[in-house]
Each structure stands twice: as structure tokens, then as C-alpha cells.
Amino acid sequence: MAHLFRRSPAFDVRGCAALLVSLAGVACTPEKAPADPPSDTGGSEDGSDVVVADYALTLKPLLPPNQPDLFAIAAEVQLEISQGGEVLGPFSLAELAAGGGQLAEALPALDGAVLTLRALDADGNLVSVGRSAPVTAQTGPQEVSIFMGRSRSVGWLDPVPSATGSERPVHAGGLVALGGGVFQLYGGTLRVSTSGSSPGEDADDGIWQLDLNDVNGGLLFSRVADMVSTGTGSGGGARAAHTVTRLVGDHPDAGLLLIAGGATDYFDSPNATRQAAIYDPVALAVVAELEMGSPLFQHIATVDANDRVVLSGGGTSRSDTSVNQIAGNTRIYIYDPTAREFESIGVSDEPYLFHGAAARRDGSVLLCGGAPFDAPGDAYDAEDYAGSGCGVLTVSGEYVPRSESGIQLPVPMIHPAMLTLSDGSVVLAGGLSPAEADGDVSYFAEARVWSLAPGASDWTVVGTLGLGRGLATVVEVGADEVLIVGGVTRLEQPGFPDGELAVSCVERLNVRTGVSRFVPASVLSVADEAGYTCGPTQVDGGLRSAASSVMVALDPSDTSVLMVGGLSDGPPANSGVSLYFPDR
DSSP states (O other), X not given: OOOOOEEOOOEEEEEEEEEETTOOOOOOOGGGSOSSOOSSOEEOTTSOEEEEEEEEEEEEEEEXXXXXXXXXXXXXXXXXXXXXXEEEEEEEOTTGGGTOOOOOSOOOOEEEEEEEEEEEOXXXXXXXXXXXXXXXXXXXXXXXXXXXXXXXXXEEOOOOBOTTSSBOOOBSOEEEEEETTEEEEEOOBOOOOOTTSOOOOOBXXXXXXXXXXXXXXXXXXXXXXEOOOOSSSSSTTOOBSOEEEEOOSSSTTXXXXXXXXXXXXXXXXXXXXXXXXXXXXXXXXXXXXXEOSSOOBSOEEEEOTTSOEEEESOEXXXXXXXXXXXEEOOEEEEEETTTTEEEEEEOOSOOEESOEEEEOTTSOEEEEOOEEOSSTTOXXXXXXXXXXXXXXXXXXXXXXXXXXXXXXXXXXXXXXXXXXOTTSOEEEEEEEEEEEETTEEEEEEEEEEEEEOTTOOSOEEEEEOSSOOBSOEEEEEETTEEEEEOOBSEESBTTBOXXXXXXXXXXXXXXXXXXXXXXXXXXXXXXXXXXXXXXXXXXXXXXXXXXXXXXXXXXTTTOOEEEEOOBXXXXXXXXXXXXXXXXX
């Protein structure tokens, strides 16, 4: 597979530094420093030993192929160095934007430093941004590649590969960000089947990694390990419709992953698994094997305010395996990372599929909307209307039914996009509401966005999306701002997009101001960005192609967002990989 990124003209950077035990700065003269490592040390004024370092860096920006030459429109380029908790710069490279020149006279020796390049336009607006992997430089020449892209836009990367190197459609896998530009994809399936079909066992059995610093690897997902076995079916570790959740908090397992549930295909209820595992994504090894009380797939994982992982909704195995239908899950599983144990809580409501979930600041978890089953264990009835009630899992582990919680969605919805912001408020950004169309029940996208304040029970309208959608994915990208990715404008059946109703549009919404703007894949100026639009039939909006239920992962290092796969307009699933570049 040909690699998609392209190279931009390189920048030469030379530094001279003194590395002291006391970390105090010492002046040096680059042109007089020896080319080879010095054979002895000198002393500083405070008596500390000094090692003089002389190095030359060549910074090589790499750009997504769908974006223009970002440096051709830049009035100034800046370099910032982050090292040991301190930030140096920004150093202006305005002359480099015009074709070359040397940088600073006395940069420090680099030891695990992260270099940030920013290009600004004539008005001081950020044009593009990129960050390097940790760099160590004390003597001699060194090349540092930095993957950059237009800020507040989407760059397209190589599609997800298969074991043979061809494109691999993928849906319902687990995507996590490890930080520093490293992402991992766990399993997923290529099928977009319907309930009632025979089990396909088409899920992938691998763990795949993308390192945005590994330019020699082509900025491409590569297989790094086998998935943890599900213990069911003939697919071994093949798994889809599972959850992969990074554990947080103050405990020994912080930073590890909880892989829970899943099956060997999206609708493969006979092979749904009750197994879970604690997985080390760096060592690529299972740390602990766990088991839930019953098989579980198509569920939602939510991290509550006490760092527990709440698994809700979804389906479990049916006793009748002659048809591949879903039985509603009637339990909530709470994983306590400090004890490495699951607690099982019974749900007194009808089981729900396609609901939304969000953690609240008081430790409770909201479980809202979704499509009800007629009774526990029954298959889903496509004629059922969506629900508007919100059940509540309290901090003490009790379930408050939807009829008693006092919290209702503004309208009945399936696939509501819910997200807890850093300020504790819950955002509800669209969803799909039922209505009759030509005598049948269809589900139409909602464009309004609501917010639920901490401790409140009533939702407040805070804005309107430029394009109503459900089956969208939402992630927080800054103070008061969320990114809405993909989705559908209408569904005939609750689980899947059909026809041309999936969308490629990405929006960035400011919850405080209510202003929403479409995020482009490629624009030249800030003015072009403000005027960019995206419609429901646009083939290549922010995403390279239309998709819903897109997997997203936010890199905590710089708030870039990786967007992978999802459901396309028709089988198979989507294979696209895109990256949202931050604005700082």
C-alpha cells in the first residue's frame, strides 16, 4: 500500500548547549564548539561539571496529502521546545518560511524534548501545528520528522490495512490513545449485517498500532499483537462490539486497559462472551483475566467520577440460536479497578439497546433513551418507539428506574450522543427520534444540542448543529468545545444506516456560545474555514467518506483526535483513517 503523507521542505536547526548537574544555563559559542563529543569537562561558576554539546537538527515536516502546502501561506513559523516541565520559546522562524536560514544561537541540549512547530498567517492566526516524538540531541547531526496539518481541520491518513496489505473495513472495534501520537485499534468487524442473519465470525483478531511519529512506517496501522481470546466460537481472539476502556485514577492498574465482552461479529449473539481482561498496551500482555456474570456485547462503557467502569445496555446470548437475534441485557456491570472485580446490578426497566450514557460529577451515571425490548430476553422489535426516560446508577450502586429518576430526554431518542464535559455538565448533541413516514416508523435526526448542568434535572438548549444527525460520535476538544463526527440523517432500522444517509461531515461546537462550524479537510485561510459548509450528500466532507459510529480517540498530549472506520452507506464497513489537528 502506498503511503499517503508527503514531505515539506526541511528546516535546519543548530544548537549549542551546556548540560549541567545543577541545570543552570551556561553560554557557549556554536561555531567554536568541537564537531565530535568533547573528551573532557569544564566547570561552571558554581562548581558543577559541564558537558558542552554541539548538534544540528534537521526538522522535516510531513503533511497529509489532502492539504495544501501550509508553509507557502505562512507568514511566520515558530519552534517551541518542551523539556523537563519547562517550555522554551517560541523561537521565530519567519525567515525559514521564505526559504531557509539558521535558527537559534544557543539552544539547550535535548533530552526527551518535544518540539512543536506552528505556522502563523499574517494576522497571527494559527495555520498549522505539529509535535515531534521525544528528541535527544547533544552532539552531531540528527533528523526529526514532525507530522503537521492545518489546525482545526482533518487530515487523511492511510486506510486501515488488512494482513495482506489491502484496505480493511472496520466497525465496532476498540480505539484508544496512549499519548504522544500513539494509538491502538483492538479488533472490529468488516460486516454490516442485519439481525437474523447467520453468525459470520468476521471480526478481526489483531491489535493494531499507529504511531504518528513513525514516518518510516508510513503513518500506517500495523499489527503488533493478537487479541485476547473470547473463549467462544471458532474465531479465537476475533472480537467486535466489545469495549476497550483506559483505566484512570490512583491505583496500580492506572493506564492499563479493560477489554470487556464482544462477539465474533456485530450481531453474533450465540458467540457473545462473558470474558474480560486487564491488558497492558505497552507490554502488549494480559495482566489479569476476568469474567462478567453473563455474555455481553454492543454495550456502552462509561468511566464514572470514582474511576469505576460502568458497562450498560447492549445484548447478551439467546437460548434460541437458530436465528441470530439479540437478547436484551438486563444487568449493569460495575468494574472496580482497585479490587479488580465486577459488581452486577439488576435493571428494573425494560432492557435497552442504542441508548446514551454519561457520568455525572456526583458519581452517578445517566442511562438515557434507546430502543426498548418488549420483555427481558425478547428480540428487538423494529416497530418499538424510542424511549425518553433516563435511568440513574447511583454512586452507591443502586439503580433508579427511568420512571422514578425525574430526568427525561427532551425528546424520545435512539443513539443519542451524550458526553460529560470537564466542567461536569452533560452535553446531548443530536440523536434519532421516531416518526411515522408512509405508514412506517422511521428515525429522523435531531439537530438541537442540549446541556444538563451538574445536579440539574432539566435540559437546556445550547445550540443547533449545522446538520442534524444520529449515530454520531462526540468528543471534547477544548474548553466548552466538542467535536461531532459522522452519523446519519435518517434510519429505517435502528441499528444501521441505509442508502446515502450516512454523512462525512465533522462539526466543532462551542457549547457556551452555541456556535457550530463544519470542520473542513482542507482550506487555505481562516476566512475560508469560517465559510466552509458540508451537506448530507457530500461524499468527502471532514471525513474522506461518509460513515457513522466512527471510532474516535483523543490524544491527551495535544487534543488531536484520531477517527477510524465506522458504518458506511452499505457493506462493507468504512476503512478510513483521519486526524483532527488541534488549534494550539
